[in-house]
Amino acid sequence: MANLRFQALEDSKKREIIPVEYDSIKTSDFFGINVFNKQKMQSYLSKEAFEEVQAAVDEGKKIDRRIANQIALGMKAWALDRGATHYTHWFQPLNGATAEKHDAFFEPTVDGGVIENFHGDLLVQQEPDASSFPNGGIRNTFEARGYTAWDPSSPAFVIDRTLCIPTIFVAYTGEALDFKTPLLKSSHALDKAAVRVCNMFDKEVTKVHATLGWEQEYFLIDEAFYNARPDLMLCGRTLMGHSSAKNQQLEDHYFGAIPARVASFMYDFEHESYKLGIPVKTRHNEVAPNQFECAPVFEEVNLAVDHNQLLMAIMEKTAVKHKFRVLFHEKPFAGINGSGKHNNWSMATNTGINLLSPGKNPKSNLRFLSFVVNTMKAVMDNADLLRSSILTAGNEHRLGANEAPPSIISVFLGSHINKMLDIIENSVSETKMTPDKKTELKMDIGKIPEILLDNTDRNRTSPFAFTGNRFEFRAVGSAMNCSSPMVALNTAMANQLNIFHDDIQNLLDKGIKRDEAIFQVLKKYIHESRKIIFEGNGYSQEWVIEANKRGLSNIGDTPVSLQAFVSKENIEMFDRLNVLSPREMEARYDIRMETFRKKIQIESRVLGDLAVNHIIPTAIRYQNILIENVRGMRDLLKTGEFNRQASLQLSTLKEISNHISSIKELVDHMTEERKLANAINDSIAQTHAYSNKVKPYLNEIRVHIDKLELIVDDELWTMPKYREMLFIR
Ligand code: ADP
Numbered sequence: 001m002a003n004l005r006f007q008a009l010e011d012s013k014k015r016e017i018i019p020v021e022y023d024s025i026k027t028s029d030f031f032g033i034n035v036f037n038k039q040k041m042q043s044y045l046s047k048e049a050f051e052e053v054q055a056a057v058d059e060g061k062k063i064d065r066r067i068a069n070q071i072a073l074g075m076k077a078w079a080l081d082r083g084a085t086h087y088t089h090w091f092q093p094l095n096g097a098t099a100e101k102h103d104a105f106f107e108p109t110v111d112g113g114v115i116e117n118f119h120g121d122l123l124v125q126q127e128p129d130a131s132s133f134p135n136g137g138i139r140n141t142f143e144a145r146g147y148t149a150w151d152p153s154s155p156a157f158v159i160d161r162t163l164c165i166p167t168i169f170v171a172y173t174g175e176a177l178d179f180k181t182p183l184l185k186s187s188h189a190l191d192k193a194a195v196r197v198c199n200m201f202d203k204e205v206t207k208v209h210a211t212l213g214w215e216q217e218y219f220l221i222d223e224a225f226y227n228a229r230p231d232l233m234l235c236g237r238t239l240m241g242h243s244s245a246k247n248q249q250l251e252d253h254y255f256g257a258i259p260a261r262v263a264s265f266m267y268d269f270e271h272e273s274y275k276l277g278i279p280v281k282t283r284h285n286e287v288a289p290n291q292f293e294c295a296p297v298f299e300e301v302n303l304a305v306d307h308n309q310l311l312m313a314i315m316e317k318t319a320v321k322h323k324f325r326v327l328f329h330e331k332p333f334a335g336i337n338g339s340g341k342h343n344n345w346s347m348a349t350n351t352g353i354n355l356l357s358p359g360k361n362p363k364s365n366l367r368f369l370s371f372v373v374n375t376m377k378a379v380m381d382n383a384d385l386l387r388s389s390i391l392t393a394g395n396e397h398r399l400g401a402n403e404a405p406p407s408i409i410s411v412f413l414g415s416h417i418n419k420m421l422d423i424i425e426n427s428v429s430e431t432k433m434t435p436d437k438k439t440e441l442k443m444d445i446g447k448i449p450e451i452l453l454d455n456t457d458r459n460r461t462s463p464f465a466f467t468g469n470r471f472e473f474r475a476v477g478s479a480m481n482c483s484s485p486m487v488a489l490n491t492a493m494a495n496q497l498n499i500f501h502d503d504i505q506n507l508l509d510k511g512i513k514r515d516e517a518i519f520q521v522l523k524k525y526i527h528e529s530r531k532i533i534f535e536g537n538g539y540s541q542e543w544v545i546e547a548n549k550r551g552l553s554n555i556g557d558t559p560v561s562l563q564a565f566v567s568k569e570n571i572e573m574f575d576r577l578n579v580l581s582p583r584e585m586e587a588r589y590d591i592r593m594e595t596f597r598k599k600i601q602i603e604s605r606v607l608g609d610l611a612v613n614h615i616i617p618t619a620i621r622y623q624n625i626l627i628e629n630v631r632g633m634r635d636l637l638k639t640g641e642f643n644r645q646a647s648l649q650l651s652t653l654k655e656i657s658n659h660i661s662s663i664k665e666l667v668d669h670m671t672e673e674r675k676l677a678n679a680i681n682d683s684i685a686q687t688h689a690y691s692n693k694v695k696p697y698l699n700e701i702r703v704h705i706d707k708l709e710l711i712v713d714d715e716l717w718t719m720p721k722y723r724e725m726l727f728i729r
């Protein structure tokens with residue numbers, strides 16, 4: 001059989017730049033053209049129907065059946081105008097992808113013709129077969145059916161001639177089977193809690209929503225290399241491969257010129273995104289070779305999550321057209337940076353205020369400080385939950401690997417905010433403050449905006465960093481649905497804001513004045529959260545030691561971290577805030593554990609196969625060449641001469657033999673451990689066994705394979721090498 005690697009090298013050299021066909025040169029001419037947004041609703045819906053949709057979006061009001069029919073008609077008319085032939089409910093099941101089942105609009109009529117049909121019932125609710133989506137046991141104990149229900153807060157869109165209607169996906173008994181349902185509920189909980197706190201400062205605030213701006217990192221590789229690497233195809237990451245002599249050490253890729261083929265791919269997927277109203281704004285090269293990033297303008301969190309999911313799908317499809325494959329895995333290549341998806345998060349009010357942005361006067365700055373301090377406190381008290389929301393089999397490789405925040409959750413605030421916190425902590429006392437002291441404190445607080453304006457304080461090594469007007473949750477993995485970290489953060493914050501409100505109320509009840517009550521509570525929180533603040537290098541070994549001294553947890557093991565889903569406090573908190581029921585929390589825990597186990601199982605099988613079918617035979621072939629060579633030398637040379645001259649070949653032969661037998665032995669042991677794990681009945685124990693007993697072999701085996709890659713004749717090696725895959729021309 002032809003060596004796929006050489007074929008791939010040939011093919012990748014022949015690539016041409018695929019030109020992009022634009023609908024129009026100016027983005028503003030076609031931005032959102034395929035979205036059933038407010039403007040289009042206004043022209044396709046009756047006034048009554050339009051107002052009903054707006055009320056559903058703004059106030060979460062239920063849409064009346066009769067009106068739903070009207071909306072469906074308008075939506076259909078618009079979709080047909082955009083060339084749609086089919087419609088689908090578009091949802092985000094817990095397997096991490098997006099799901100859709102298309103139905104044609106056309107329907108036969110009694111007189112033998114066809115018409116395009118679509119009505120309210122089809123818009124509002126559908127019943128896809130839930131049995132093939134992860135459900136964590138919910139389906140088995142209750143009903144096999146699931147249904148999808150329209151989420152009017154995320155607009156419908158047309159893609160590939162199909163009208164897509166964003167929906168939630170729940171079991172027939174109401175339990176959530178998707179990412180969207182808890183996100184909407186957590187937003188609602190945060191809204192209620194934040195409005196109450198805002199009203200302490202400003203009565204006009206009636207609604208608060210979380211904002212999210214994600215930064216999507218990814219790798220690109222040529223399609224031919226991808227097809228020649230079964231590990232990439234099946235696991236999304238390379239399970240073997242020696243580092244390229246040159247990778248990222250010169251830091252010449254970061255922010256460098258974007259290769260022409262890649263630029264064309266970027267224009268293409270951005271163009272598609274604009275048509276769908278995804279406001280992708282920035283693009284650049286990342287640190288590792290072949291690594292890139294794009295980021296949109298931030299949006300309301302539910303919409304931002306939908307847009308991220310949609311964008312990932314568009315990127316995958318567009319990559320194929322350009323003969324690339326896009327890799328969203330958090331660590332596709334060992335030894336170079338992995339990919340994250342920083343989640344920039346804040347909260348905004350209906351009055352247009354960013355709650356994490358300093359205001360213009362002492363009052364609004366006190367509100368700003370309250371939200372910052374409460375976020376810090378929420379992160380401290382929910383560090384385990386936040387970590388469990390972002391740890392996966394993929395992200396586990398990235399966190400703590402010297403180029404990503406470690407599995408220790410800490411908060412970076414910057415020197416200015418820290419100074420403010422010091423001032424509050426030192427000037428506020430339990431006893432009543434003197435008017436002078438109060439004025440002084442308010443003056444200090446009033447100075448915040450000037451200071452922050454030129455605040456260039458940045459820390460890129462913190463998992464959770466304040467960046468002037470938002471927090472950046474940097475530990476999120478590139479392949480993840482952002483809903484998971486956003487649900488954790490919204491819920492933790494909602495809970496914290498409720499506590500804050502109660503703490504203040506307690507002091508007010510004791511007759512303490514409002515400002516003073518706020519100062520006192522903030523002082524207490526600042527004092528209690530000191531240990532989570534870390535301003536130094538989060539990637540350093542010193543921090544690991546220091547964090548340990550501070551008593552901060554450092555859990556890099558996914559199954560252990562996931563236990564936070566089912567801790568008593570978290571189950572209670574999610575239940576109390578009506579985000580996820582205890583049953584739903586357990587189901588989610590089960591699903592995450594199962595996904596982790598299956599990923600390790602697949603990686604272990606793929607590596608075993610490749611080691612035995614590709615690597616060992618290749619090594620033996622090279623061994624035979626050496627043996628032939630040694631034999632010839634022995635025939636030709638005198639013994640003394642032979643011993644001297646053949647020593648290199650002989651020692652190489654020995655080295656190869658050692659690696660081959662190590663690989664064989666380790667693969668056998670790994671298979672044995674897999675069998676033992678598979679025999680475990682308790683699925684939780686089984687997952688821990690996969691993590692503790694099977695997973696370690698992946699690296700051990702790889703070490704030997706990577707050594708062989710250096711020894712074996714390049715002509716014989718069948719797997720594309722890092723140095724070949726990682727540099728797109
Ligand atoms: P950096 O590389 O400095 O982190 P980027 O431009 O790559 O900056 O990304 C910053 C992201 O933060 C963008 O998506 C931006 O829209 C987002 N962002 C800015 N303000 C807010 C906010 N108030 N809430 C949420 N996200 C925000």
Ligand code: MG
Nearest residue numbers: 215293295342
């Ligand atoms: Mg960035």
